[in-house]
Amino acid sequence: MPMATAAGxxxxxxxxxxxxxxxxxxxxxxxxxxxxxxxxxxxxxxxLDRAPSHTRRQMLxxxxxxxxxxxxxxxxxxxxxxxxREQILLDYLEGRTRIHNIFHYSFATWEEVGPGLLLTNSAAxxxxxxxxxxxxxxxxxxxxxxxxxESFHYQHALDLTHEILTxxxxxxxxxxxxxxxxxxxRILAYLGPPDTDTLHTNRMWQVGLKPDGNDEVxxxxxxxxxxxxxxxxxxxxxxxxxxxPSGEWEFxxxxxxxxxxxxxxxGPSSQRRxxxxxxxxxxxxxxxxxxxxxx
Amino acid sequence: MPHIPTDSDVYEVFAQSGxxxxxxxxxxxxxxxxxxxxxxxxxTYGRRDDLVKLWVVRRTDMIVSSxxxxxxxxxKTRMPYRQPGFPTARRxxxxxxxxxxxxxxxxxxxxxxxxxxxxxxxxxxxxxxxxADDLFVLGNRLGERIVDYIDLxxxxxxxxxxxxxxxxxxxxxxxxxxxxPAVDARFFDRAQAQWQVSRxxxxxxxxxxxxxxxxxxxxxxxxxxxxxxxAEPGAEWLSAISAIRDEQLxxxxxxRRWARALAAWPETRTEFARAYAEVTECAGDMFxxxxxxxxxxxxxxxxxxxxxxxxxxxxxxxxxxxxxxxxGSRLPDGPRTRTWGxxxxxxxxxxxxxxxxxxHYAPGVFS
Numbered sequence: 001m002p003m004a005t006a007a008g009x010x011x012x013x014x015x016x017x018x019x020x021x022x023x024x025x026x027x028x029x030x031x032x033x034x035x036x037x038x039x040x041x042x043x044x045x046x047x048l049d050r051a052p053s054h055t056r057r058q059m060l061x062x063x064x065x066x067x068x069x070x071x072x073x074x075x076x077x078x079x080x081x082x083x084x085r086e087q088i089l090l091d092y093l094e095g096r097t098r099i100h101n102i103f104h105y106s107f108a109t110w111e112e113v114g115p116g117l118l119l120t121n122s123a124a125x126x127x128x129x130x131x132x133x134x135x136x137x138x139x140x141x142x143x144x145x146x147x148x149x150e151s152f153h154y155q156h157a158l159d160l161t162h163e164i165l166t167x168x169x170x171x172x173x174x175x176x177x178x179x180x181x182x183x184x185x186r187i188l189a190y191l192g193p194p195d196t197d198t199l200h201t202n203r204m205w206q207v208g209l210k211p212d213g214n215d216e217v218x219x220x221x222x223x224x225x226x227x228x229x230x231x232x233x234x235x236x237x238x239x240x241x242x243x244x245p246s247g248e249w250e251f252x253x254x255x256x257x258x259x260x261x262x263x264x265x266x267g268p269s270s271q272r273r274x275x276x277x278x279x280x281x282x283x284x285x286x287x288x289x290x291x292x293x294x295x
Numbered sequence: 296m297p298h299i300p301t302d303s304d305v306y307e308v309f310a311q312s313g314x315x316x317x318x319x320x321x322x323x324x325x326x327x328x329x330x331x332x333x334x335x336x337x338x339t340y341g342r343r344d345d346l347v348k349l350w351v352v353r354r355t356d357m358i359v360s361s362x363x364x365x366x367x368x369x370x371k372t373r374m375p376y377r378q379p380g381f382p383t384a385r386r387x388x389x390x391x392x393x394x395x396x397x398x399x400x401x402x403x404x405x406x407x408x409x410x411x412x413x414x415x416x417x418x419x420x421x422x423x424x425x426x427a428d429d430l431f432v433l434g435n436r437l438g439e440r441i442v443d444y445i446d447l448x449x450x451x452x453x454x455x456x457x458x459x460x461x462x463x464x465x466x467x468x469x470x471x472x473x474x475x476p477a478v479d480a481r482f483f484d485r486a487q488a489q490w491q492v493s494r495x496x497x498x499x500x501x502x503x504x505x506x507x508x509x510x511x512x513x514x515x516x517x518x519x520x521x522x523x524x525x526a527e528p529g530a531e532w533l534s535a536i537s538a539i540r541d542e543q544l545x546x547x548x549x550x551r552r553w554a555r556a557l558a559a560w561p562e563t564r565t566e567f568a569r570a571y572a573e574v575t576e577c578a579g580d581m582f583x584x585x586x587x588x589x590x591x592x593x594x595x596x597x598x599x600x601x602x603x604x605x606x607x608x609x610x611x612x613x614x615x616x617x618x619x620x621x622x623g624s625r626l627p628d629g630p631r632t633r634t635w636g637x638x639x640x641x642x643x644x645x646x647x648x649x650x651x652x653x654x655h656y657a658p659g660v661f662s
Contacts, residue, residue, distance in 0.1 A: 011314050013348065038444070045442050049435055049645060052652040053479045053661040054465050055376060055385075058458060061438045062377035065454030072447040085447060110652045137314060152379040159382035166389065167660040277444070284445040287502050290560035291446055291553075 009135045009208030014080055018136075025209045026136035027081035030074045032097065034088050037071035039273050040103040047113055059156050066149045073142040080138065093278055101259050102183075102190045104267025111172055112179030114161030115234070119180070119187045119225065121154045126221040127191065135208035158232070165233050180234050184241065189254035191218040222249040297364060303355045306332040308340050311348040318348055329353065366541060373538070374458065389662070417586050419523055420471055422608070425584030425633060426519060427467040428492045429512050431482050432638070434460030435645055436499045437509070445502070456509065456546050463516065463539045470532050475662060483649050488636040490646075491584055494577035497639035503557055503567040507574035510550035511626075514615035515581035516543040518608055547615065558622050568622040575616060579627035582608040585634075605630040 004010055012018040012026075044064055051057040075085045091097040102120060107113045125147060132143040164176050192214035195202065204210040212220075222241060226249070230236055241251040265274065304327050311318045321340045326332040336351045360368060375381055437457030441450050468478045495511060498504045520540035524533055557567035582605045609630040616624050653661060 013314075038442075041442060045439065048438050049648040050651045052483070052649075052656070054461070054482055055475070056661065057435070057438075058376045058461055058465075059382065061434075061441070061454065061458050061461065062374065064438065064441050065451060065458065066377075068441055068447065068450045068454065072451060075447060089444065141317065152377055152382075155379040155382040155386075159386045162386045163389070163661065168656065172656070276442075280442070280444050284443055284502065286560075286562045286566075287445050287557065290556045290563045291449065293556075293560050 005133055005135055005208055005211065007133075007208060007211060011135050011137050013137050019207065021203060022135060022207050022209065023081060025204050025207060026134075026139055027078050027083050029131070029134075029136075029204075029209060030078035030081065030139050030142070031083045031088050031091075034071045034075040034078055034085075035092050035097055036100050036103060037067050037074065038089065039092065039099050039277060041067035041071070042273055042276055043103060043106055043269070044113075044117070046106060047110065050110065052110070056160070059159075063153050063156060066153065070146045070149070073145055074139070077136075077139050077142050089277055089281060093274060093281075095265075098263050098265070099273065100190050101262045101267070102186050103273065104262045104265070104270045105186065106269045106272070107179075109175050109179070111164055111168070111175035112182065114157055114164060115176055115180040115229075116183045117153065117157035118161055118229070119183045120190075121150055121157050122225045122228070123187045123191060123221050125150045125154060126224065127217055130212040130217050130220075131210070133211040158228070161232055177234055180229065181237065181240060185252065185254055187221075188218065188241075188251055189256075189259045191221065193256055194253075219249055222251075297358050297360050299358055300354045303353065305354040306336065306351045307354055307357065308336040309348075309350040309352070310340055310344075310346050312344045312346055314347055318350060323354070324351070366538060367545060373542075374462070385662075417584050417605075419519070419526065419604075421584045421586050422519055422582050422604075423467050423523075424471060425491045425493070426512070426516055426581070427464040427471075428490055429496055430460045430464040430467070430516065432492060432496050432642060432645060433499060433509065433512055434458065434464060436505060436641075440502075440505065443502075452549060456549060459542050459546070460512075463542070466535055466539065470535060476659070479661070483646075483653055485646075487638060487643055487646055490638055490642060491633045491635055492638045492642060493580050493583075493633065494637055495574055495581075497637065497641045498570075498574050498577060499641060501570065503563065503570035504574055506550050506553040506557060506567070507571045510547060510554060511574060511578040511581065511612070511616055513543045513546040513550060515578070515608075515612055516540070517547060518611045518615065519582070521611070522604075522608060554622075571622050572625045576625040576627070578612070578616070579609070579629070579631035580633045581612055581630075583630050583632040585632060 012022060041064055044060065044067070048057065048060055048064060051060045075088060078088065079085055088097075092099065107116055128143045128147050128150065132140045132147065134140055161176060164172050168176070194215050195213045196215045199205050199213040202210060205213070226236055226241065226243075239252070241249055244250055262270070265271070304325050305323055306326055307323045308321050309318045310321045324332065324335050324339050326335050332351045332353070333349065337349055341349055366373075371378060434457045437453050437460060441454040441457070443453075444450060464482070465478055468481060473481065493512075495508045499508045517540050520536045520543070523536050524540070527533075554567070554571065557563045558571075606629060613624070613626050616626055
């Protein structure tokens with residue numbers, strides 16, 4: 001019976017006895033992901049009522065609902081492990097937790113949305129595929145549901161980018177290219193600092209919750225996405241990312257001090273995200289109580 | 296409608312046979328005593344495989360779908376645009392035939408379009424087109440609420456109701472003979488002066504008003520769908536209209552539950568009673584559309600809105616709206632007519648944002 005991961009770690013279900021480190025680690029992974037889904041989606045919501053056709057608006061609304069749905073399934077995993085869902089957004093508002101670097105930005109133009117989504121979705125899929133190999137099975141199952149929906153988001157992002165590249169004018173196509181170049185370094189940073197040399201000392205790797213290192217995931221992502229981007233007709237500047245004869249991808253290393261600053265709510269849209277969440281929670285508190293009170 | 300089964304000594308059995316697989320339903324057992332059920336299930340369904348999990352649940356503790364719920368559960372059929380294959384096919388089709396010049400939007404006579412004897416008399420088509428406008432705006436307002444985090448499950452429900460409102464708005468136009476570019480032209484390129492939304496639309500701002508507005512719009516669409524089906528049984532578009540009605544009845548139930556909760560909770564009672572009164576007072580114009588062919592700018596006092604039809608529909612609406620267990624409705628006794636150009640700043644903002652990107656692109660780029 002497959003009681004263990006490919007790496008030989010024992011797997012756990014919700015009510016299995018498990019080391020505290022696994023329980024707490026799984027709870028933290030799920031809660032961090034829930035927060036990032038719930039706050040990360042806001043950058044797409046800002047474009048929902050500008051989506052320029054009926055069908056595009058339907059697809060974008062479906063995507064937004066899916067992202068909140070992903071927040072919901074992983075929040076349920078965290079809740080079962082003792083993290084109440086209210087706490088997830090409260091911890092963020094009170095500065096105890098942070099969102100990923102990419103969610104501290106907003107899209108400045110519609111042309112930027114397509115490449116931004118494409119890079120974000122594909123990177124998230126690669127990362128979820130890795131995390132789904134982890135030892136906490138309810139989280140792994142939640143990630144598989146998420147991955148399936150992400151493949152729609154990925155195709156949607158391709159379609160959105162393709163629409164402008166095929167039918168837009170030169171200026172609009174140029175902005176798609178700029179959007180790609182703006183978001184690529186952000187996603188490289190999103191996948192985390194290099195850890196090939198230190199991975200074996202990472203407790204989450206040791207207990208089997210983090211099956212792959214950041215560098216591995218980043219390389220796997222570049223392997224998949226760069227050919228796709230080229231096929232769309234975008235130019236991949238070797239100064240940004242290039243493939244060595246060994247097959248390894250090389251890129252300009254993000255400025256990690258700067259990335260850290262952004263993550264500590266020092267990004268251009270950090271305050272806007274915090275304000276939105278605070279406002280939504282405050283404004284709706286009586287209705288939430290009404291829903292729970294008479295349920 | 297989902298139902299609660301009644302055979303209280305039956306237990307449904309779920310087993311998981313390997314790590315990483317999902318728990319599956321494997322069958323049921325009869326156990327007169329709850330404490331024996333799990334053991335009996337083990338002897339019945341756990342004699343071969345090494346099971347990882349075995350769960351039993353009393354049948355009467357379950358809420359299960361009925362055969363009639365199948366259409367509601369057919370997400371792939373109802374929402375094709377959210378399958379990965381949908382954007383893929385779009386991209387492929389458009390690559391194959393890039394439109395050099397945008398085809399002019401078209402509206403043909405088909406489906407719900409009717410011959411009219413008296414151009415001053417509104418017909419079902421006019422009423423549908425007006426409700427499609429309401430549904431379009433409602434769908435967009437609900438879309439924003441997906442991230443309002445009243446509650447996560449509520450966020451998802453609002454997301455589905457919003458998407459269905461948008462989908463119904465589009466389907467109605469298609470049934471009225473619009474092609475896709477014409478649907479987009481109608482929802483995105485029309486000036487506010489050419490819209491005939493209900494006065495409810497401008498109130499769709501705070502949550503209690505959205506609950507009330509969602510309730511009256513769902514009720515109105517369900518009523519009109521019912522009446523349309525009666526008018527022409529056997530029509531080819533009947534299944535589309537029935538699907539709209541069934542989904543709107545589910546929405547109506549959703550909003551009624553909210554109405555009851557907000558009306559019963561001390562903290563929200565007064566606010567909701569006020570919102571409900573204001574919204575229902577505006578909802579007299581649900582079936583008050585004027586004939587589209589009349590053009591805009593007809594004075595409000597001009598031709599009466601097809602009295603017989605509007606009165607019947609309005610009476611049915613009053614039954615649905617009154618029957619919610621919440622605060623009193625202020626729906627007027629009889630139907631009111633709609634006028635062009637209402638919707639206030641809510642519609643104006645929505646329209647200007649909808650054009651923000653389109654205005655910078657050549658016609659026909661977006662589909």
